[in-house]
Amino acid sequence: MAFPDRIERTVELAHPPEKVWAAITTAEGLGTWFGDEAAIDLRPGGAARMRWTEEGFTAQMRVERVEQPRVFGFTWGIYGLPADDPRRTYVEFTLEPAGAGTRLTVVESGFAQLPEDIHRKAYDGNTEGWAKELGELAAYLDAA
Numbered sequence: 209m210a211f212p213d214r215i216e217r218t219v220e221l222a223h224p225p226e227k228v229w230a231a232i233t234t235a236e237g238l239g240t241w242f243g244d245e246a247a248i249d250l251r252p253g254g255a256a257r258m259r260w261t262e263e264g265f266t267a268q269m270r271v272e273r274v275e276q277p278r279v280f281g282f283t284w285g286i287y288g289l290p291a292d293d294p295r296r297t298y299v300e301f302t303l304e305p306a307g308a309g310t311r312l313t314v315v316e317s318g319f320a321q322l323p324e325d326i327h328r329k330a331y332d333g334n335t336e337g338w339a340k341e342l343g344e345l346a347a348y349l350d351a352a
Contacts, residue, residue, distance in 0.1 A: 211327045213320035215335050219342045222309045223349045229277035231349055232301050232312075241348035242341055243267075250274055256282060270296075278303050286322065288329045295321055297334075312345075314338055 221228055231237035239246035243258035249271065256269040268291075273281035281300035289295060297318035304311045316338065319331045 211320050211322070211324070212331060214315055214317040215319075215331070215338055216313065216315045217338050217342055218311060218313045219346065220306060220309060220311055221346055221349055224308070225277045225303045225305055225310045227349060227352075228303055228310045228312055229280070231345060231352075233274075233276075233280050237348070241344045272298065273300065286318075286326075286330050287333045288326050312342075314342065 231241060233248065233250050235246045235248050237246075238248065238256075238258060244261040245259040246257065248254065248256040248269075252271055252274060254271040256271055258267045258269065259265070267284050269282045269284040271280075271282050273279055279300065279302055281298060283296040283298050285291060285293065286295055286297055295318070297316050299314065299316045302313045302315075304313075316334055319327055319334075322330060
């Protein structure tokens with residue numbers, strides 16, 4: 209049986225693409241809604257880091273795609289695997305103007321490379337995680 213390879217979520221945000229772009233591509237934005245601390249070198253090949261203090265978790269990321277203000281993509285380690293495991297998933301944010309706001313689509317792919325025991329934990333964890341994080345992004349933008 210084939211495992212799902214991708215998670216896709218779309219959210220309508222009542223903010224222009226430039227504001228959403230800043231929230232998803234700057235250390236200030238990412239460190240407020242996505243994690244507790246962030247650092248990012250916003251260029252293909254650039255390093256990024258997200259830290260979740262309460263969970264005691266740090267994610268090392270590599271910026272893969274930057275097409276301002278439309279597409280931002282990165283790779284990161286897979287939840288449940290050791291930090292030194294070379295397997296990664298690819299996350300891509302696509303921004304489209306939608307009236308006065310933005311339609312934001314997030315796609316994370318690369319889960320099919322995992323064995324069954326790890327796949328379910330990683331896929332389900334990230335599926336829940338994106339639902340939560342996108343809600344936090346909307347709240348962050350609405351408060352700003």
